[in-house]
Amino acid sequence: MNIDLQSLIGQGENQSLEFKSAKVHSNSLAKEMVAFANTSGGAILLGVEDDGSISGLPDDKNYEEWASNIARNNVIPALSLRVEQLLIDSQSVLYIEVPKGPEKPYQTQQNQFLTRVGSTNRIATQGELMRMFQQSGMFHFDQVAVPKTSINDLNMAALDQYFTPYEIEFSKETEAERKQLLINTDILAISGETTVGGLLMFGINPSRYLPQASIMFAHFDGTEPSAKLFNRQEIIGTLPYQVDTAVAILKNHLVRPSTIEGMKRVDTVALPPDRVLREMIVNACVHRNYGITGAQIRLFIYDDRIECISPGRLPNSVTVEKLRFGVSHASNPVLLKFMDNLRYIDRLGRGFPMIFREMEKLGKTVEVTEFGEELRVVISLT
Numbered sequence: 001m002n003i004d005l006q007s008l009i010g011q012g013e014n015q016s017l018e019f020k021s022a023k024v025h026s027n028s029l030a031k032e033m034v035a036f037a038n039t040s041g042g043a044i045l046l047g048v049e050d051d052g053s054i055s056g057l058p059d060d061k062n063y064e065e066w067a068s069n070i071a072r073n074n075v076i077p078a079l080s081l082r083v084e085q086l087l088i089d090s091q092s093v094l095y096i097e098v099p100k101g102p103e104k105p106y107q108t109q110q111n112q113f114l115t116r117v118g119s120t121n122r123i124a125t126q127g128e129l130m131r132m133f134q135q136s137g138m139f140h141f142d143q144v145a146v147p148k149t150s151i152n153d154l155n156m157a158a159l160d161q162y163f164t165p166y167e168i169e170f171s172k173e174t175e176a177e178r179k180q181l182l183i184n185t186d187i188l189a190i191s192g193e194t195t196v197g198g199l200l201m202f203g204i205n206p207s208r209y210l211p212q213a214s215i216m217f218a219h220f221d222g223t224e225p226s227a228k229l230f231n232r233q234e235i236i237g238t239l240p241y242q243v244d245t246a247v248a249i250l251k252n253h254l255v256r257p258s259t260i261e262g263m264k265r266v267d268t269v270a271l272p273p274d275r276v277l278r279e280m281i282v283n284a285c286v287h288r289n290y291g292i293t294g295a296q297i298r299l300f301i302y303d304d305r306i307e308c309i310s311p312g313r314l315p316n317s318v319t320v321e322k323l324r325f326g327v328s329h330a331s332n333p334v335l336l337k338f339m340d341n342l343r344y345i346d347r348l349g350r351g352f353p354m355i356f357r358e359m360e361k362l363g364k365t366v367e368v369t370e371f372g373e374e375l376r377v378v379i380s381l382t
Helices: 005-011 026-039 063-073 124-134 156-166 175-184 195-200 239-253 275-287 332-341 351-363
Strands: 017-020 041-045 082-088 090-096 113-117 118-121 214-220 226-233 258-261 264-267 297-301 305-311 366-371 374-380
Touching: 005 017, 005 082, 005 332, 017 026, 026 041, 026 090, 026 113, 063 090, 082 332, 113 332, 113 374, 156 305, 195 239, 195 332, 214 239, 214 275, 214 305, 226 239, 239 275, 239 297, 239 332, 275 297, 275 305, 275 332, 275 374, 351 366, 351 374
Parallel strands: 017 041, 214 297
Antiparallel strands: 041 090, 082 090, 113 118, 214 226, 258 264, 297 305, 305 374, 366 374
C-alpha cells in the first residue's frame, strides 16, 4: 500500500479516520472496527494520539497479527482487514484499513451495534439497525404486515386479473380459500393484515398507509435545483401504476429537438430509449427501502440530465461497480416476484447492464452513486 501518513494525520479524526494509542484495549479497538464496518469503512492509525501526535508502537508484540486477531475474534461476524506497519518520523505506526462490511450488521462481543457519525461512534438506532438487516438480506421490509389493514384494502379486480393466468378464479373462491391463497402468496400476513408488498402491488390506496411509497417528479428550467420549475407532481398508487405513469410523464417532458430532412422530421438529439427510462424507474421502485419513512423516490429532469434518487443503500454484497455487470440482490423479494410475474422486470440481472449499454451507444454517460441512505442514478442528456 502506498500511504501518505503525514497527509492522513493532517486531516485529523473524521468520518473515515480514527487515531488510537498503542495502549488501546482490544475491546475498544473492536468498537472502532465495528463502527467503520457498519458505516462506509475507514482507517485506524494505531500509534497516533487523539491530538495527532505520534507516540508510535512499542516492541512488545506483533501488532499486525494482534489487530487481525481482534477483527477475527472480537468482531461478530469476523472481519478481514488490510494491515500494514509503517514508519513516520522514525516511529512505527500501524495502518488498519477497515472495509465497508459485506455482512452487516456487525457487533462487538458485548452485543453493541455501532455506527460512525463524524469523528465519533454511537449505538445504532432501531431504524439504522433495521436497514442494516435489510441490506444483509436477513430481513425484508416488503414482507412486514401493515398495521390496521385487511383484505378489504386490496383491489379484488386486480387480484382476479393477476391469478387468471394461473387458472385460479379468485373471485369465485370461498372467503377462507381467498385468505389462504393471499397468505400463501405473501399478499396477506398470517395476522390477516396486508404485507407491504401486497399493499403496494394490489392495494386500493397504498399511500393511505405508506405515504413514503410514491414518486415525486419535477422538471427544472436549468441545471440546478434552484432553477425555475416547469412542472412538479406526486405519483401515487400501486407500483405498476407508478411505473407506467412516471415513464409517460418523463417521455412527455423530454424535449425532442428535430429538423426536417426531405419529407421527414428527424430528431437532432438522441434521447434515452423508452426501455432505459422504464428500467431505471422499475429498479428504483422494486429495490428502494420502503422502511425509510418520509423519503420518496425523486425523479428530476434538468436541461442536461435525468436524476432518479431512491431511498436506501445497496445490499451488502452489491457495489456500484458490480451493477454494471448485472450483479443484483433482492432487497424486496415479494415485490420482485410480482413485478417479474407481471413482466415489469426479470431476475437475470440484465437491467442495469442494458441501461449502461444503450446509453453508451448514444455516447451518453450513466452515473450511479451512493450518497448517505440514497442511491442516485444520473443519465446525461447532452
